[in-house]
Amino acid sequence: MRIELRQRTEDSRLMVWLSPLLALGLTLVFGTVLFAALGHDPLRALHVYFVKPLTEAWSLEEIVVKATPLALIGVGLALVFRANVWNIGAEGQYTVGAICGSVLPVMLPDLQGPLLLPAVLVCGALGGMAWAAIPAFFRVRFGASEILTSLMLVYVAQLLLDWLVRGPWRNPEGYNFPESRLFEADAVLPALAGRMHYGTVLALVAVAALAIVLGRTLKGFEFRVIGAAPRAGAFAGFSERRSIMAVLAISGGLAGIAGIGEVSGTIGQLHPSISPGYGFTAIIAAFLGRLNPVGVLFASLLLALTYIGGEAAQVSLGVSDKIARVFQGAILIFVLACDVFIRYRLHFQPMRRPAARAEDAP
Amino acid sequence: MPGGNVLLEARGIVKRFGGLAANDRIDLAVHAGELHALLGENGAGKSTLVKILYGSLQPDEGAVSWEGRPTTVGNPAEARALGIGMVFQHFSLFEGLTVAENIALALPPDAAGRGLADDVRSVSESYGLPLDPAARVASLPVGVRQRIEIVRCLLQRPRLLIMDEPTSVLTPQEAERLFETLRRLAGEGCAVLYISHRLEEVRQLCHSATVLRHGRVVGRPDPKTASMADLARLMVGADVQGAGNREGRPAATGPVRLAVRGLSLEADTPFGVSLDDVSLEVRGGEIVGVAGVAGNGQDELFAALSGETPASDDAAIEIDGRACGRMGPRRRRRLGAAFIPEERLGHAAVPAMRLSENAVLTRHGTDPELATGGLLHLSQARGLARRIVERFDVRAPEGDPEAGALSGGNLQKFVVGRELDRRPGVLAVSQPTWGVDIGAATGIRRELAALARDGAAVLAISQDLDEILEISDRIAVISRGRLSPAVPTGDTTREAIGLLMGGAGD
Numbered sequence: 061m062r063i064e065l066r067q068r069t070e071d072s073r074l075m076v077w078l079s080p081l082l083a084l085g086l087t088l089v090f091g092t093v094l095f096a097a098l099g100h101d102p103l104r105a106l107h108v109y110f111v112k113p114l115t116e117a118w119s120l121e122e123i124v125v126k127a128t129p130l131a132l133i134g135v136g137l138a139l140v141f142r143a144n145v146w147n148i149g150a151e152g153q154y155t156v157g158a159i160c161g162s163v164l165p166v167m168l169p170d171l172q173g174p175l176l177l178p179a180v181l182v183c184g185a186l187g188g189m190a191w192a193a194i195p196a197f198f199r200v201r202f203g204a205s206e207i208l209t210s211l212m213l214v215y216v217a218q219l220l221l222d223w224l225v226r227g228p229w230r231n232p233e234g235y236n237f238p239e240s241r242l243f244e245a246d247a248v249l250p251a252l253a254g255r256m257h258y259g260t261v262l263a264l265v266a267v268a269a270l271a272i273v274l275g276r277t278l279k280g281f282e283f284r285v286i287g288a289a290p291r292a293g294a295f296a297g298f299s300e301r302r303s304i305m306a307v308l309a310i311s312g313g314l315a316g317i318a319g320i321g322e323v324s325g326t327i328g329q330l331h332p333s334i335s336p337g338y339g340f341t342a343i344i345a346a347f348l349g350r351l352n353p354v355g356v357l358f359a360s361l362l363l364a365l366t367y368i369g370g371e372a373a374q375v376s377l378g379v380s381d382k383i384a385r386v387f388q389g390a391i392l393i394f395v396l397a398c399d400v401f402i403r404y405r406l407h408f409q410p411m412r413r414p415a416a417r418a419e420d421a422p
Numbered sequence: 423m424p425g426g427n428v429l430l431e432a433r434g435i436v437k438r439f440g441g442l443a444a445n446d447r448i449d450l451a452v453h454a455g456e457l458h459a460l461l462g463e464n465g466a467g468k469s470t471l472v473k474i475l476y477g478s479l480q481p482d483e484g485a486v487s488w489e490g491r492p493t494t495v496g497n498p499a500e501a502r503a504l505g506i507g508m509v510f511q512h513f514s515l516f517e518g519l520t521v522a523e524n525i526a527l528a529l530p531p532d533a534a535g536r537g538l539a540d541d542v543r544s545v546s547e548s549y550g551l552p553l554d555p556a557a558r559v560a561s562l563p564v565g566v567r568q569r570i571e572i573v574r575c576l577l578q579r580p581r582l583l584i585m586d587e588p589t590s591v592l593t594p595q596e597a598e599r600l601f602e603t604l605r606r607l608a609g610e611g612c613a614v615l616y617i618s619h620r621l622e623e624v625r626q627l628c629h630s631a632t633v634l635r636h637g638r639v640v641g642r643p644d645p646k647t648a649s650m651a652d653l654a655r656l657m658v659g660a661d662v663q664g665a666g667n668r669e670g671r672p673a674a675t676g677p678v679r680l681a682v683r684g685l686s687l688e689a690d691t692p693f694g695v696s697l698d699d700v701s702l703e704v705r706g707g708e709i710v711g712v713a714g715v716a717g718n719g720q721d722e723l724f725a726a727l728s729g730e731t732p733a734s735d736d737a738a739i740e741i742d743g744r745a746c747g748r749m750g751p752r753r754r755r756r757l758g759a760a761f762i763p764e765e766r767l768g769h770a771a772v773p774a775m776r777l778s779e780n781a782v783l784t785r786h787g788t789d790p791e792l793a794t795g796g797l798l799h800l801s802q803a804r805g806l807a808r809r810i811v812e813r814f815d816v817r818a819p820e821g822d823p824e825a826g827a828l829s830g831g832n833l834q835k836f837v838v839g840r841e842l843d844r845r846p847g848v849l850a851v852s853q854p855t856w857g858v859d860i861g862a863a864t865g866i867r868r869e870l871a872a873l874a875r876d877g878a879a880v881l882a883i884s885q886d887l888d889e890i891l892e893i894s895d896r897i898a899v900i901s902r903g904r905l906s907p908a909v910p911t912g913d914t915t916r917e918a919i920g921l922l923m924g925g926a927g928d
């Protein structure tokens with residue numbers, strides 16, 4: 061018996077929907093084995109991890125808070141990935157967005173007024189865009205792979221942040237902790253309810269806007285054509301360079317908004333660890349959501365759950381909080397693996413040796 | 423007819439795509455040493471059948487036997503292990519890799535080691551299909567790509583060679599050389615299953631033939647004795663008329679609608695061809711044909727006309743008197759021009775997108791109802807796609823299928839129809855009937871003639887000299903990036919054109 065993959069004559073519509081569910085199922089199986097191996101009761105552990113956070117108001121709120129940056133970054137990534145541009149450095153754009161957005165509140169703390177918050181958000185978006193423009197420039201000018209350049213810039217951005225909060229931007233009243241001064245009230249994204257803030261509204265707007273851009277507008281069509289067949293795009297009259305610049309700018313800008321939104325709405329000041337890896341987890345959100353903005357929204361909620369579950373598991377089971385990363389990685393692997401079945405189906409075939417037959421023929 | 427043993431036999435092959443039976447109980451037997459033609463109009467199911475024999479599709483019903491033993495061909499690797507080689511209708515090459523690397527990928531790992539480059543060179547030369555193993559595929563014209571696929575098959579010393587329209591992109595000389603090769607292979611006992619829409623070459627080459635229509639076998643004529651008209655009638659199920667020769671028509675006196683003036687373009691890759699001082703005028707009401715051997719600057723000329731490669735000087739190209747050398751494709755279309763490139767998958771159309779989206783691809787700039795204020799109107803686009811499908815008799819799966827699901831010739835009809843439906847004032851087309859069956863090819867040629875008759879200027883680039891002679895009022899020849907002056911078709915001969923194609927004009 062041999063198992064092989066055979067291409068389907070057309071994509072399976074059923075698998076498009078089933079694949080993420082199947083991936084979740086496999087992740088749960090994987091979790092069972094993992095917790096058992098760590099010496100925990102798997103059922104209780106999975107309950108703590110995946111179910112309990114859904115039963116309490118505060119943790120539901122926290123899921124929304126964590127899903128917000130994921131969705132903002134994730135929809136931007138869905139757009140670039142559709143255009144066949146591989147921005148892996150959203151984490152860096154997030155960080156630079158947070159830094160640029162903090163320029164006014166940190167350097168001019170006396171500045172107040174209703175225009176401050178919009179200015180802060182715009183600075184954040186511009187910062188993210190500028191950071192994403194660097195790989196875009198190297199790609200269109202020199203053909204450098206944006207995968208490498210955008211990723212390397214993540215580390216540059218993180219070191220920049222580190223230097224700022226330990227050096228020039230360190231809070232004078234902060235007892236030498238590596239953190240900036242706190243944002244004044246006018247620079248803070250107002251709360252919606254509890255810990256949830258208006259960044260969530262921005263995320264929903266971004267999801268809706270990109271769903272329309274991708275599905276209904278000529279620009280979105282242009283991005284998709286360039287991504288699927290660049291030569292056909294050039295023939296249609298679309299500029300590949302401009303598309304690359306545009307999608308990178310949009311996704312960088314959204315990551316920048318996510319960064320400043322998190323600092324202004326949730327944390328209230330800059331410090332070296334403003335992200336538990338949102339920029340990388342959002343890559344998973346983009347794929348789990350089928351590069352479809354609405355799908356990304358749901359995927360972000362699910363991935364936010366893995367963060368909260370990880371914290372809960374750390375508290376009540378004493379496992380490392382890195383377990384969240386393990387689960388996120390597992391989800392990505394299972395999703396990509398299950399997606400194979402959209403194009404291919406399994407075929408079971410009795411063992412035989414066609415080559416031998418051809419030779420022993422007369 | 424050579425009386426070899428039955429090598430491959432297929433019985434009752436059925437393959438359905440949704441509700442459509444692309445193959446409907448097909449029986450086929452191929453003998454060793456036989457050159458067997460598989461004929462049929464576009465969408466008849468030829469490619470589907472050979473893909474099944476080669477293991478890249480699985481039949482829903484039916485059985486295959488190889489040398490009298492029942493067998494199933496699960497995938498192409500198994501087919502190759504049996505001794506079946508195939509050259510696909512659409513290329514299956516990796517553009518970023520070299521010729522030798524592409525060939526190595528298809529060979530068993532032990533055969534793909536050192537010395538492959540030499541093997542490639544010697545096999546390709548001994549069969550008259552020269553190749554440079556180190557060249558990168560992306561930089562090669564279609565004719566050469568086709569050669570890679572053929573050489574790749576020959577290196578595996580196949581016992582059955584399947585060729586899906588191998589000559590549609592070859593020059594007559596290249597095709598002639600391929601026929602020698604095939605005859606030689608047949609003499610050595612290799613069987614060849616040969617798909618082509620060129621009935622003349624089938625009659626020259628093949629010993630036997632199977633004709634398909636709507637997925638069924640409708641006849642097994644003897645190609646040596648059957649006439650072209652007989653074969654065409656079997657394929658189409660009705661008589662086929664020619665497009666009418668244009669020779670002897672009065673010279674067009676309309677205004678110059680497309681002008682190229684002293685256009686020179688450096689090649690942008692080391693393997694490209696530089697255009698050297700190309701000049702040409704096409705008047706409203708005439709078809710000017712550009713003949714030439716593949717890879718002599720046709721692709722570059724087309725890209726310069728369409729605006730994909732803008733010229734450095736605005737005056738180098740004029741459409742209806744407007745200098746537009748530096749405009750992109752969209753603005754040129756707005757001036758009333760339309761373009762049809764030779765490669766349909768990935769250039770003229772996006773295979774993974776629906777027909778409606780592919781209609782938007784070239785029409786969004788000129789058809790305001792498709793996109794207003796940056797918003798797409800998908801229902802309008804679906805309507806347009808449906809109109810093209812109906813008007814140009816595109817046989818496509820129900821609804822709004824992806825372009826990749828159409829048979830080769832039907833996609834070509836769609837791509838041509840998409841532009842003709844606009845009634846453009848200037849049309850530049852490359853290989854207008856590549857892979858289109860004889861009935862549809864005549865239809866397309868007739869449409870081109872009608873477009874010219876209504877006052878449009880048509881420039882047709884083709885490697886098919888018969889086609890050029892049939893449709894053109896005037897003929898120019900491109901050779902190594904230089905274009906000869908266009909002369910009236912009646913004032914020139916095949917020989918004169920052949921000499922120019924060989925570079926005698928330089």
Ligand SMILES: Nc1ncnc2c1ncn2[C@@H]1O[C@H](COP(=O)(O)OP(=O)(O)OP(=O)(O)O)[C@@H](O)[C@H]1O
Pocket residue numbers: 069070439442444462463464465466467468469470471511817818819826827828829830831832857859
């Ligand atoms: N993947 C697919 N999904 C749906 N329909 C398909 C698919 N592939 C082929 N078909 C349909 O099956 C029929 C036969 O197609 P096939 O490619 O075998 O035609 P063909 O005889 O090779 O035509 P051509 O001369 O145009 O290449 C066509 O109607 C085509 O639209």
Ligand SMILES: [Mg+2]
Pocket residue numbers: 468469470511586829830831
């Ligand atoms: Mg075909």
